[in-house]
Ligand SMILES: NC(=O)C1=CN([C@@H]2O[C@H](COP(=O)(O)OP(=O)(O)OC[C@H]3O[C@@H](n4cnc5c(N)ncnc54)[C@H](OP(=O)(O)O)[C@@H]3O)[C@@H](O)[C@H]2O)C=CC1
């Protein structure tokens with residue numbers, strides 16, 4: 001039943017997935033660019049922290065596509081958006097994979113399909129979270145399923161088989177006939193809470209606990225929701241709520257949105273956005289496909305998404321070492337959303 005599985009990028013998501021699938025008896029190989037991480041996965045094995053309980057899992061790992069032998073039924077693509085082209089091109093050139101599964105955050109699916117070719121891509125999202133603690137050491141922080149589906153909403157054997165495999169890593173995993181709705185619901189979650197976590201320098205819980213953070217969150221969510229609706233996407237449930245429940249258009253909407261926020265936080269409060277983790281280690285972030293994905297879609301539809309655009313600008317400034325994340329950013333975003341004046345970001349804070 002299983003099929004050969006290649007995990008491309010064995011960091012937080014890929015490494016944890018590989019550990020679960022290997023333990024469940026699947027034939028798994030990982031491809032990762034970090035030679036120290038690869039060596040440790042092979043021997044003495046991944047140090048895998050599952051909610052405080054640590055174990056070692058031996059995982060077959062290679063650091064270059066040239067070291068792969070045979071063909072794979074699935075490649076689980078668990079890379080940050082910036083690395084997609086470099087990692088996938090050799091696999092495509094070597095015709096090493098039957099079906100690629102895009103599992104990263106943000107609006108990356110079209111870019112991945114362009115690299116892997118038509119008919120080769122299954123779309124997925126990851127609702128659970130994990131943290132990369134350095135070479136050979138990963139921690140799973142939250143439990144939740146994967147959701148996978150064909151982009152056109154059709155059902156297929158490759159998707160149902162994939163969902164069965166991934167359920168061994170994340171129970172509750174399902175195939176969805178509305179994967180674009182899932183992608184957009186996840187994008188709302190990431191653009192709002194990872195965006196605010198990144199500019200505010202805290203966990204999702206810190207955004208939700210701060211009254212100004214909450215105001216900024218409701219405004220950002222509503223902006224993204226309106227873009228998705230204008231695009232014609234049928235948004236799907238995420239973290240126990242329907243995305244419409246976090247939309248705030250007047251003061252009367254706030255109590256229900258606050259209750260929905262508590263539901264989201266019951267599963268996601270401990271999340272430190274990977275964009276914030278990237279900023280803390282001086283790396284470039286995925287902001288261009290997360291908040292930037294909302295902005296680009298809005299532009300295509302002749303609309304604007306000023307709060308998401310502001311997050312893109314702030315995060316790019318921080319990437320360049322200009323300014324630093326802090327909760328002061330919440331007030332700036334809340335003011336911008338309310339149409340109150342904000343001081344312009346100094347020229348040297350803007351990207352490009
Ligand atoms: N972490 C989380 O909780 C969640 C993350 N996501 C999304 O999943 C995706 C992966 O995130 P995450 O696992 O956190 O990221 P990580 O940075 O932890 O893992 C990515 C891995 O890919 C490796 N890599 C980079 N370039 C290449 C390459 N050319 N070939 C092979 N491997 C390469 C990286 O190595 P190196 O470190 O050397 O660059 C790293 O080990 C992102 O889109 C993220 O937004 C989605 C849901 C939850």
Ligand SMILES: CC(C)(CO)C(=O)C(=O)O
Nearest residue numbers: 126127128129271273274
């Ligand atoms: C919210 C989470 C952890 C997925 O559940 C995520 O997507 C991220 O941190 O990037």
